[in-house]
Amino acid sequence: MYREKWRPQLHFSPKEKWMNDPNGLVYHDGEYHLFFQHHPHSKVWGPMHWGQAVSTDLLHWEELPIALYPDDLGQIFSGSAVVDKHNTSGLKNSNEDVMVAIFTHHGEDNEKQSIAYSNDRGRTWTKYEGNPVISNPGLKDFRDPKVFWHKKSNKWIMSLACGNHIRFYHSPNLLDWSYLSSFGEEYGSHRGVWECPDLIELSVEGCDEKKWGLIVSVNPGGPNGGSAVQYFVGDFNGESFTCEDDKKMVKWADFGRDFYAAVTWSNIDEPIWIGWMSNWQYANEVPTDPFRSAMSIPRKLSLRNQDNTYILVQNPIDLKSLLGETIAHYEKVTVQPGIAKNLNVSIPLHIKGEVKEFDRETSSLKVTLIGEKDEVEILFDRKSSELNIDRRKSGNVSFSEEFPSVDTMPLQEIYDFEIIIDCASIEIFLNGGSSVMTEILFPNEDYTSLQVSVKDGNATLKNVSVYKLNSIW
CATH class of the missing domain: 2.60.120.560 (Exo-inulinase; domain 1)
Incomplete structure (x- = not known):
C-alpha cells in the first residue's frame, strides 16, 4: 500500500478508487481536515461521497472512513466546513465545539445546499433534519458552497457557484440563509462553467495592507486547455464583492494543466490552500491503480503589488x-x-x-x-x-x-x-x-x-x- 507505480510520495492520494475536488477544509483541535469528492466503488467519477483524511502537519495524512454518503436528496457534491465556536447553529451537544459541513446535494432535478454536523472532531457526521437549507432558485448550476465567519458584519457568508457568476448569501446561524449579491457575469474568463468559489482576505507583501480575493475555478477554458483556477482582487464590505481590475482581465492562479478546485482551510490565521492535481480533459483515464488522483502540495497565499496590480503569490508549506x-x-x-x-x-x-x-x-x-x-x-x-x-x-x-x-x-x-x-x-x-x-x-x-x-x-x-x-x- 502507498508504494504502487505512480503513487505520490509527497502528496495526498486516496488508498483506492476515485477522488476529485478537495472539500470541507477546516482546522480543529490540532488537526487539519481534508474531505474530498470520492467514489468508493470505482476509479472513475460516479455517485459522489465525501471521503476524509486528517493531518497534524499538512504533509502526513491518515485516511478515515467516508464522512458523508448520498441519500434521498442526492449525491454529496463539493462544499466547505467550519467550526461553529459560538454554537450559532444550536447543533452542539457535547463538550467539543461543533463542526458544521455545508455541501451541495446534487439530485437529478436540481442542486441545493445542505448541512451536516459533528460533535466528535469530525469522526461521525449527522445530516441536519431540515435539509436543504437553501433550495434551488431555478438554476442548473448552483453548487460548491464556501462559508466563513465575517467578523465586521458578525454573520456567516457563503459563496456559491452559479454557472457564470458567484452568488453571496448570509446567515446568523448556518441554518437560515438570505441572498446578498452577485458578482462575475461580466468579469474574467467565461470559456467554461464557474465552480468552487472561495472568498478570502489576503495580506499584501511588505506592508500592512489587506485585500479580498475571490477564487473561481473554471472548466473548461484554462490557459493551456481544460480545467484551471482564476482569481479576482478587490474589496468585500459584508454584502458585495467589488473587483479592482478591468472586467476583461483574466488572472490565472496556476498555468499548469493540473491544478483545479483549489480552496483554503478555515479556522486558521494564515491562508493555505490545496488543489486537485488533475484536469477534466483526462482525469478519468490516467493510468494509476488502485487509486485515481492526488492533491497538490498545500500552499501559503498572499498578494503582491506588481506594476499597480495585485498578483496572487503561492509558496509551498515548509518541507x-x-x-x-x-x-x-x-x-x-x-x-x-x-x-x-x-x-x-x-x-x-x-x-x-x-x-x-x-x-x-x-x-x-x-x-x-x-x-x-x-x-x-x-x-x-x-x-x-x-x-x-x-x-x-x-x-x-x-x-x-x-x-x-x-x-x-x-x-x-x-x-x-x-x-x-x-x-x-x-x-x-x-x-x-x-x-x-x-x-x-x-x-x-x-x-x-x-x-x-x-x-x-x-x-x-x-x-x-x-x-x-x-x-x-
Whole structure:
C-alpha cells in the first residue's frame, strides 16, 4: 500500500478508487481536515461521497472512513466546513465545539445546499433534519458552497457557484440563509462553467495592507486547455464583492494543466490552500491503480503589488520535515552553451535556487528530467518571454490524446525558483511564488538524471540546492 507505480510520495492520494475536488477544509483541535469528492466503488467519477483524511502537519495524512454518503436528496457534491465556536447553529451537544459541513446535494432535478454536523472532531457526521437549507432558485448550476465567519458584519457568508457568476448569501446561524449579491457575469474568463468559489482576505507583501480575493475555478477554458483556477482582487464590505481590475482581465492562479478546485482551510490565521492535481480533459483515464488522483502540495497565499496590480503569490508549506540527503549544493555556478550540468538524482526531489544573471537578452535556460526512455523539459526562453513544460516524451502519454502537451506560461524574467518533483507530478514556483505551474506525469521508469543547460549565452545561478525528499507514507 502507498508504494504502487505512480503513487505520490509527497502528496495526498486516496488508498483506492476515485477522488476529485478537495472539500470541507477546516482546522480543529490540532488537526487539519481534508474531505474530498470520492467514489468508493470505482476509479472513475460516479455517485459522489465525501471521503476524509486528517493531518497534524499538512504533509502526513491518515485516511478515515467516508464522512458523508448520498441519500434521498442526492449525491454529496463539493462544499466547505467550519467550526461553529459560538454554537450559532444550536447543533452542539457535547463538550467539543461543533463542526458544521455545508455541501451541495446534487439530485437529478436540481442542486441545493445542505448541512451536516459533528460533535466528535469530525469522526461521525449527522445530516441536519431540515435539509436543504437553501433550495434551488431555478438554476442548473448552483453548487460548491464556501462559508466563513465575517467578523465586521458578525454573520456567516457563503459563496456559491452559479454557472457564470458567484452568488453571496448570509446567515446568523448556518441554518437560515438570505441572498446578498452577485458578482462575475461580466468579469474574467467565461470559456467554461464557474465552480468552487472561495472568498478570502489576503495580506499584501511588505506592508500592512489587506485585500479580498475571490477564487473561481473554471472548466473548461484554462490557459493551456481544460480545467484551471482564476482569481479576482478587490474589496468585500459584508454584502458585495467589488473587483479592482478591468472586467476583461483574466488572472490565472496556476498555468499548469493540473491544478483545479483549489480552496483554503478555515479556522486558521494564515491562508493555505490545496488543489486537485488533475484536469477534466483526462482525469478519468490516467493510468494509476488502485487509486485515481492526488492533491497538490498545500500552499501559503498572499498578494503582491506588481506594476499597480495585485498578483496572487503561492509558496509551498515548509518541507523541512521531509528533507533527505543533499544531492548537490552550489553557492554559485555558471552554465555555458554546449556544456550541460548533469546530476544523478532519485525522486522525490526538491530543487531551490536563484538566477543571478543572463549575459544576453536572447538566452534560454532549460532543466530536463531524464529517465531511461523518458524526459520532461522545462524551458525558460527570454526571447519569447515564456516558460514551457514539454511532457510529450514524459512517459506514458497514450491514455488520452489530450495529455501529451507543451504548456506555456508568460514570464518576463526568472529571479528564483523552487521545484517539487514527485514520482508522478511536478510543481514549479518562480519569482517568490508569483508564477506557478503544476503538471502530472507518468514516467515508464523513475527519472534518474537532472540536466541544466543554456542556449545563446551564459546563465549564472546561485544558492542552488538539490535535495532528496522522504516519503510521507
